[in-house]
Amino acid sequence: MRARRQRRRGIKLKHLGMIRQAKGKTTRRPPPKKPSNNQKDPVGVYCRVRPLGAEDEECCIEVISNTTIQLHAPDGLKANRNGEFKETQYSFKKVFGIKTTQRELFADVAKPLVEDLIHCKNGLLFTYGVTGSGKTYTMTGSPGQGGLLPRSLDMIFNSIGPYQAKRYVFKPDDKNGMEVQNQVDALLDRQKRDSQTSVPKTPTTRRTDPEFADMISPEEACKAGGVDEDSSYSVFVSYIEIYNNYIYDLLEETPFDPIKPKPPQSKILREDQNHNMYVAGCTEVEVKSTEEAFEVFWRGQKKRRIANTQLNRESSRSHSVFIIKLAQAPLDADGDTVLQDKSQVNVSQLCLVDLAGSERTSRTRAEGSRLREAGNINQSLMTLRTCIEVLRENQMCGTNKMVPYRDSKVTHLFKNYFDGEGKVRMVVCVNPKADDYEETLLVMRFAEMTQEVEVARPVDRPICGFAAGRRQRNQAFKDELTHRLEERGGPVDGESPTVLNQLLQSFHPLPPCEISGPNDDVTLPRLIEALEKRHKIRQMMVEEYNKTANMLKSVLQEQDSNLLSKENFIQEQRGRLGEKDKMIQNQKNEIDRLEKKSKMLEYKIDILQKTTNIYEEDKRSLQHELESREQRLQREMSEKRRMETRMQGIVTDAKLKWEKECERRVNAKQLEMQNKLWVKDEKLKQLKAIVTEGKTENRQPQRPSREKDKVAAKRSVSPSPVPTGPLVRPLHRRSHSAGGERWVDHKPTTNVDLDTVLQPNIPNAIKVNAPNEKALSKCDKYVLTHQEFASDGEIQTKLIKGEVFKTRGGGQAVQFTDIETLKQENPLAASRKRRSSETGPDGEPMERNWTDVETRCSVAVEMRAGSSLGPGYQHHGYPKRRKP
Known part of the structure; x- marks a missing residue:
């Protein structure tokens, strides 16, 4: 922030300096227009x-x-x-x-x-x-x-x-x-x-x-x-x-550089x-x-x-x-x-x-x-x-x-x-x-x-508006002045340097000025004589100069008298031109003042525009920083929700696992007790048959076997776990003779195609992205495909099924009856889990339990009674397939 303030201050000072410099400048003329x-x-x-x-x-x-x-x-x-x-x-x-x-x-x-x-x-x-x-x-x-x-x-x-x-x-x-x-x-x-x-x-x-x-x-x-x-x-x-x-x-x-040209x-x-x-x-x-x-x-x-x-x-x-x-x-x-x-x-x-x-x-x-x-x-x-x-x-x-x-x-x-x-x-x-x-x-x-x-074709360019012949008039005036001086006996321009040179050459050089002694009478007289000659020559030059100056003055006076009338006319014209010039100058001053004012306003506008740009740049930077922080916060919140979902999944999976384990142990214990009871009953029946053998000789031999079969049937149809979900009693069900069950297949657009082997295939179904009353009125079954993260981070798919019935208000309602879960696993992780769970709760290997026919049958009956498979699936009592 401090750097930005310094930058703004520097820009303002710079533009103020430009304004001050502009006050002293003259306005630049626009480029001349090219004649067409x-x-x-x-x-x-x-x-x-x-x-x-x-x-x-x-x-x-x-x-x-x-x-x-x-x-x-x-x-x-x-x-x-x-x-x-x-x-x-x-x-x-x-x-x-x-x-x-x-x-x-x-x-x-x-x-x-x-x-x-x-x-x-x-x-x-x-x-x-x-x-x-x-x-x-x-x-x-x-x-x-x-x-x-x-x-x-x-x-x-x-x-x-x-x-x-x-x-x-x-x-x-x-x-x-x-x-x-x-x-x-x-x-x-x-x-x-x-x-x-x-x-x-x-x-x-x-x-x-x-x-x-x-x-x-x-x-x-x-x-x-x-x-x-x-x-x-x-x-x-x-x-x-x-x-x-x-x-x-x-x-x-x-x-020229000879070393490195x-x-x-x-x-x-x-x-x-x-x-x-x-x-x-x-x-x-x-x-x-x-x-x-x-x-x-x-x-x-x-x-x-x-x-x-x-x-x-x-x-x-x-x-x-x-x-x-x-x-x-x-x-x-x-x-x-x-x-x-x-x-x-x-x-x-x-x-x-x-x-x-x-x-x-x-x-x-x-x-x-x-x-x-x-x-x-x-x-x-x-x-x-x-x-x-x-x-x-x-x-x-x-x-x-x-x-x-x-x-x-x-x-x-x-x-x-x-x-x-x-x-x-x-x-x-x-x-x-x-x-x-x-x-x-x-x-x-x-x-x-x-x-x-x-x-x-190029056009002629305009020239200055002065009268033509200015150079010729100047030359003619010089020639006339020289001619008049020559007529009056004055020196001509070409001869004046010669006369001057002759006069200068007439000056004799001064004799030696060194005095040999107090009785020297030769040096001083010679010096006095030379100075007297120079004085005479100087007087001659002064006279010549005065004569020439007088002649020039007379010529100039005559010329002045001739030009006096012209000057009066020129003065009148100059007076008129002066008035016009004053008017033009006033207009130019007004134009300059307006141009300076316009320049000042333009520079102020530039300064305001620069300041506005700086503020907008700061606003954009702050907005960008705010957006980046919001994005970071959203990522942290999504990560937190994902961790919560993962922990909830882990807890739910552990709970379901222990519930199934307890249920399995109870069922296994029940089967074990039923088997023991059946063995005792058989032994008692055999003992009874031995005791009553003499009394029942006249009876049919098929009877005990039938009783035995009935008991075996009773024993084989052992009580299995009853589904814990509530029984559904829909108020309205469509007749199966009307064309079979029709399903509403609700698949949201946010679902991800996992490309698994077990794919829901519901024939004669209405596929929708969002449930609506029109689709529900035509069907009596409803299934929702839902995806979420499992405890191990994989995506699992749940099929939530229900039945559709009419309400008293004339609408449609759905009562959910079953949930089916599809999940993917890594086969390496699954094999390790199976190895760790090969031993049963009583310490015996699971293979031994599976070799028992009654155990296999009880597990099959349990899965048929407790599982509710959706339409289009075939289940044979084996564990669900998971895509590696």
């Missing part, structure tokens, strides 16, 4: 055919047009069942042949996605195909032939380069969102980064490394149009891989407040140039799992996902700094996915870990196909089946894109060699099915 859009676009599927490895290889793919390809079956599989050639055509949004350059592919596939990214729209681009079909080359490229990924990075930085925010102005909040830091916090973070980086890398050092060679030539650089100049941008990249259906961060920095830790998927999936704890690196971003990509690429197989020397064993996040926030009204409002920050992302190739183990001959990797790759690709099939079925047939996104990490991560969070595009890479025909056929079918899936 009924317009849908199909998934853009493109096909790229790689060149053959050797000229003499058999080709199974032919490009018919810029949107159609045709598959030819190899020579071994050329005829189908009808004997026709297998030639199948497949259509795509666009087909790129073997002569297509990386630039052309990027312009048609990835460039629209990058433009959408800059305009706050998401995009997903993944490559799909058989292993060795050129997926990684299409995504990454080679030196001088950059793929989709480096070209996308280059286009992003070419477009937003002049409008990038300083480093650490935007900061990830670890919940798939971005926060805007003030200038002081951003400056502290930059200083901390500079202090941790001992030798910062420059673009020149990166370009000298052959791994970071230029992927894109300057003439191939492209730029997006329509960039919002009144916004500030920052680019964040992250790189993950999905290996054996586990997510690993390729950019995570882990300390730690394996990389897998990441989990979570859902943010906008119901978008993201990788929790994934490293997001802020990059400021294409070279820096590609350096981050290459650092993660070195950690990616690749292996050498029979089909590909550098086969990807995992799905890689390179995520580019673009954070965009508007500038303030002055156009100088980023607006400090998290709700105005727009974050868009472009996911570039390089899927691992599907492969058959019969061709790659994979074993061990390679076989397990291939199985996981094929399973994830199969889940992707299943999701596409279900989406197509739901859209075409109007069904509402659940799409199994959660069966694979790949589909679970990108389920938002298929639900309408951005454009989805797929590049199907195929190898035209004949050995890959069957796998290529499956890829073509999947691509054809994917084109039938439609994804909701």
Whole structure:
């Protein structure tokens, strides 16, 4: 009880502390509602055919047009069942042949996605195909032939380069969102980064490394149009891989332990407040140039799992996902700094996915870990196909089946894109060699099915309501100010450091100030001369400064006079805005007060609910304890009743045993005395016959024998024990001519079937579980089967019999006349009892008594007179059979 009280007290204190903390918190804004859009676009599927490895290889793919390809079956599989050639055509949004350059592919596939990214729209681009079909080359490229990924990075930085925010102005909040830091916090973070980086890398050092060679030539650089100049941008990249259906961060920095290296830790998927999936704890690196971003990509690429197989020397064993996040926030009204409002920050992302190739183990001959990797790759690709099939079925047939996104990490991560969070595009890479025909056929079918899936078109996100052109007006004001200073003869911004450097260089160094002696007349004059020169230069600098300041003041006064009228208008507008702001602030204060009150009531309700749960738990525990005690008490009472019943049975059995023993001894004594009396009578008769022999010679010889027989009959029919039960005189008995006696067989449902040999078999009986008047009115006999524990713990069955008669009130009554007992015994225990009771009461063995004919007859007569057998039994005077 004391522990429960302490627990309740701790919960109350904890919730009170939560209430106090909640008073100082601001209310969290609900997640923004996603704008609905009924317009849908199909998934853009493109096909790229790689060149053959050797000229003499058999080709199974032919490009018919810029949107159609045709598959030819190899020579071994050329005829189908009808004997026709297998030639199948497949259509795509666009087909790129073997002569297509990386630039052309990027312009048609990835460039629209990058433009959408800059305009706050998401995009997903993944490559799909058989292993060795050129997926990684299409995504990454080679030196001088950059793929989709480096070209996308280059286009992003070419477009937003002049409008990038300083480093650490935007900061990830670890919940798939971005926060805007003030200038002081951003400056502290930059200083901390500079202090941790001992030798910062420059673009020149990166370009000298052959791994970071230029992927894109300057003439191939492209730029997006329509960039919002009144916004500030920052680019964040992250790189993950999905290996054996586990997510690993390729950019995570882990300390290297040469003694006991730690394996990389897998990441989990979570859902943010906008119901978008993201990788929790994934490293997001802020990059400021294409070279820096590609350096981050290459650092993660070195950690990616690749292996050498029979089909590909550098086969990807995992799905890689390179995520580019673009954070965009508007500038303030002055156009100088980023607006400090998290709700105005727009974050868009472009996911570039390089899927691992599907492969058959019969061709790659994979074993061990390679076989397990291939199985996981094929399973994830199969889940992707299943999701596409279900989406197509739901859209075409109007069904509402659940799409199994959660069966694979790949589909679970990108389920938002298929639900309408951005454009989805797929590049199907195929190898035209004949050995890959069957796998290529499956890829073509999947691509054809994917084109039938439609994804909701992303809508434009709202931007800040400030007037456009804030950055341009600021720059124009600076240019005009510089021009006017230049016209009036003032220093130009680019020349002022030069003038200052000339003035500083004109300062002569001070001569040595050490005096050699009291008559030293050289050191002091030199020092005085140097100080006078410095004083003249200082006066010149003060005059130049005053002149420049006067010129700047005049320019500012002219500018102020021009802006005075504008400021008056702005003041009027600000006054109106102030009134509106006050009204809005009052409403916000009222809303905050009501929300705080609602929060307070919710916390109080939570505390009461917790307290109620504690009391209910205590009540349940006490109720359980009470029930357990009641059950224990009932068991003890039942055990006590069982012991009492057993003791009563033992006493009853002992009483019956001694009564039977006494009765048997009395009967035996009576028989003995009768036998002695009979012997004496016989002797007297013989003596009388001898005496009266002469007198009775003329009589018939048969007479004495008859008398003898009569006496023997009288002696044989010796008095037997009379039943001690009262004679039954029923008032009404049914006639035996009406069909014989009918019995009511009353067997309660609680009886246990003992499966004994002696089973009551009452023909033409009415079996009931409880006696009723209807059954009793049709019968004249009644028998009740009753079971109870005997003295030795065994179950014995009693048949309680009676007769049914009518009462004066018109009802039925039963008068019990006899009880028959059926009991089971252990034969081993019964044999021991017989051995102990083989001697009679007079010390003679029982076998000797049983050899006497008169003793056997007397016992038989006794059992016939004293036993009342039920119907269906046959008794021959032997002891009752008991089931062992």
